[in-house]
Amino acid sequence: MAKKSMIAKNEQRKVIVERYAEKRLELKKALVNPESTPAEREAARLGLQKLPRNASPVRVRNRDAVDGRPRGILTKFGVSRVRFRDMAHRGELPGITKSSW
Structure with a gap:
């Protein structure tokens, strides 16, 4: 069984990722858009940097739905x-x- 604090921290990260998902997507589109000016790209890059670290989906850990085990997760079933x-x-x-x- 994983520590309850780690499970709670991961759940909080999921909430933050969901909250900022739309804004992150807009900024990322501005970065890769070939028609955007260098100033717009710079503004988008700075905007991404100003978002909280936990707004990045990479920081969310897949955990076992039953006991919170962080490794060996079978994504299709959601368990370790x-x-x-x-x-x-x-x-x-x-x-x-x-x-x-």
């Missing part, structure tokens, strides 16, 4: 590899069966 194995053995994941050959 360890939790996935346990849930699959107990039959809690529909359509998942243990393979044998």
